[in-house]
Amino acid sequence: MILTLTLNPSLDRTIAIGALDRGAVIRAAAAHLDPGGKGVNVSRALLANAVASRAVVPFGGDEGRQLVRLLAAEGLDMVTVPVAGPTRSNVTLAEPDGTITKINEPGTALSPGELDTIAEAVLAAAHEADWVVASGSLPPEVPADVYAALCRRFAEAGILVAVDTSGPALACALGAAPALVKPNVEELAAATGMPIRCLGDVVEAAGKLRAAGARTVLASLGADGAVLVEDSGIWYGEAPVTEPRSSVGAGDAMLAGFLAAGGHGPDALAQGLTWGAAAVRLPGSRMPGPDDIDPAGVAVGPPDPVRLLTSTPPAPAPLP
């Protein structure tokens, strides 16, 4: 069983527009609402593929009740924890050329008591888990070491923890030796202070995250695929998509596919890539099921260090 924790879940509204014209009244062509948040999406992807998973989901206000209704309608196995602050809403503006603009609300603060209740819910469910996935941003005022504390707690019990987050929460988690981290290119650049221009840079940056404490680094590179760096080797893979519709949640689908295939080695990387590619072919943050996933076309092998990434993120800010 794969247990997920999403401290800052969301209602994800995807709005299809003609073009993003700042300052104008934009008449949308269509809108769609998905339950969201990174760990929630990992559990949704696993559910869609009949892999056992349970999601720990704090929820608050009308938005939170709607989130729980949407997840219940999908049949998600979840432990819901009522909290005082309303669940956030995140908006994706989707243009016809595939450009995605995402606006994520900060979410509302969790009190120390609420955090304790959530941690108890995670600990109570974790005894059945092979992996615990701690994913997404932290709501305001939540201590940056919250995922690090989970990693330490579960390491003692021999439970593997995968962390997919950014900024100080990622930096703290590295110090607690997570079994796996899944940075995207921006997160890799920010966490290491390195510009990431080519696969060699990705491998070097992943090595820095491993030196800082992560056992395995699964770096997602958007349309450029993904790199896996673990004790037994380094692999690069890609699963090209000819007609991308929405990359929102593709990283979550990728992580779900990777963990569902055992969480290490090139075959798991290949499955992660096919799930990620399938998510990109679907609208909004819809998670792919077996009918959406096409294992053909995925290629995994050693990375060519000089191969340039097609999209290079802006240079990272200098580390403090």
Ligand SMILES: Nc1ncnc2c1ncn2[C@@H]1O[C@H](COP(=O)(O)OP(=O)(O)OP(=O)(O)O)[C@@H](O)[C@H]1O
């Ligand atoms: N345009 C694309 N074409 C093919 N595959 C893609 C594309 N975009 C994403 N992917 C696949 O999805 C994976 C995850 O993408 P990305 O690196 O954008 O994740 P992310 O930033 O964590 O996304 P999110 O936070 O929305 O889940 C990639 O490693 C790749 O396998």
Ligand SMILES: O=P(O)(O)OC[C@@]1(O)O[C@H](CO)[C@@H](O)[C@@H]1O
């Ligand atoms: O603000 P965070 O927690 O970093 O990311 C939240 C989010 O963008 O991640 C998911 C896609 O990965 C979406 O469902 C959700 O809106």
